[in-house]
Amino acid sequence: MAKLIIVGKGPAGISAALYTARAKIPTLIIGRDGGALAKTDRIENYYGFAEPVSGTELLEAGIANAKRLGAEILEDEVVGISWDEQFTVRTKSGSYIADAVLLATGAARSAPAIPGLKEYEGRGVSYCAVCDAFFYREKEVAVLGSGEYALHEALELVHTARRVTLLTNGEKLSAALPEQIHLDTRPLTRLTGEDVLTGAEFQTGDPLAFAGLFVAVGVASSSDLAKKLGASVEQNRIVAQPDGSTDLPGLFAAGDCRGGLLQIAKAVSEGALAGTAAIQYIRKLPISVGNEEGQMAFF
Ligand SMILES: Cc1cc2nc3c(=O)[nH]c(=O)nc-3n(C[C@H](O)[C@H](O)[C@H](O)COP(=O)(O)OP(=O)(O)OC[C@H]3O[C@@H](n4cnc5c(N)ncnc54)[C@H](O)[C@@H]3O)c2cc1C
Incomplete structure (x- = not known):
């Protein structure tokens, strides 16, 4: 079983995984595609590069580093999450169980402009x-x-x-x-x-x-998934503490899905903070039978 599932393999999710994998927390990252970085040709405001770097290059380097440190990466789309003692993350092709979940699915898309959609929210x-x-x-x-x-x-x-x-x-x-x-x-x-x-x-x-x-237009966003779990969402953004923890124990959020400055540096920073908070949360949990080996059980 994965102790931590990270939804999203962009800068926020990968940055979190660099911390959790190094801390030997069994980490499964589920990501659908390259997210915002895959649409970015030229990045010249991110630390560490003397020349502009492409989004794909940055993305691939991040993924390779997370894998090197022991994180598992699965290309799949998450369609639902539920909680009953543990989290169950449902994808197009399977279900995965974890003690904690970190949502990092990028900026939420806007709802389609159908007259009446906003007006009838909560009334149908x-x-x-x-x-x-x-x-x-x-x-x-x-x-x-x-x-x-x-x-x-x-x-x-x-x-x-x-x-x-x-x-x-x-x-x-x-x-x-x-x-x-x-x-x-x-x-x-x-x-x-x-x-x-x-x-x-x-x-x-x-x-x-x-x-x-x-x-349920397009792909489930972090705020869609958080709402299903009963975590607070305001204006389509997950309400989280500065360390990435939400009002639901074991649920964390990082990156563009939290709004604010939609930039790689901020996503990476929030990923590091949320990853660190997730490590502390998981280490305080009682050890459950069958988890001591840090095995991931998928079904
Ligand atoms: C065209 C463009 C140019 C940009 N240029 C710059 C720049 O020059 N400098 C800069 O700092 N920032 C730039 N940005 C912004 C930057 O790319 C984002 O701030 C950053 O990528 C956010 O990281 P993230 O991890 O929060 O989200 P993302 O990078 O968007 O990653 C989201 C991840 O979640 C996954 N996902 C989403 N829904 C699901 C689901 N239901 N199931 C499974 N996986 C899911 C996606 O597949 C993806 O892996 C640019 C953005 C765009 C679009």
Whole structure:
């Protein structure tokens, strides 16, 4: 079992891993892609380089160093996290258990500009199926999104809701659709309702009635994952102490997902602090049977 799972293999996640791996904390880093660094051609304001360095070069060097120190790196997308004595991190292809989790998924993307989405937040629009499914027992609900994350949210809802429809808002579906979930790919013009949400209208002019809309566009961000665990999130940013700890014991956050200066130096600094805080947290935990060897158990 990994003692620590880090979600994100950008500067924040890798920097944290350099500390935890050196401290002999079994560390599993799960990252989907190169994040913001992969989009950066030329960096000339980061310490230690006489000439500009490309984001990919910096990223690859960081990953190689983390591996050299003993961190395990898995290329996968995290779609959900839950806590029950330990953390269970669910990805597209499996589940992984850890004593602590460090979220470092980069800057949160903004929600799509569909009129009504902001207005009905908390009155029918939700960002967390596992938190709010209960309120929609035997009702019709919809999920907004087109990828693995949306599908994961839809599957959380099928047990409680009467009918679940995936609305891709004109996007092509990029995940295999189970038969319990209905699909509508037409672009949306607006959400409809009065005091509470009652449905949506498509560009074709057709309406669709539902009581709840679960937003799961793109890839789950740190704030999406933190919300599922009940940790505080404000304006789409995780609320964390200066050392990266959140109000949920064992959950840490670092980098662009915490807002502020969106720069590599700040992400690396927060990664170092959060990694150090995670080491202290894990070392204080009682040793559980089967963990003494520092083995990672994946299933
Ligand atoms: C075009 C561009 C140019 C920039 N230029 C500079 C510059 O010159 N100097 C500078 O200091 N900064 C620059 N930045 C900013 C810098 O790249 C970021 O501040 C920094 O990369 C943030 O690090 P991070 O680790 O927080 O997030 P990121 O680097 O974004 O890494 C996020 C990681 O999380 C992963 N992830 C996200 N969601 C999931 C999920 N659900 N499951 C699994 N993994 C997930 C991603 O795949 C990625 O590995 C630039 C950014 C951009 C976009």
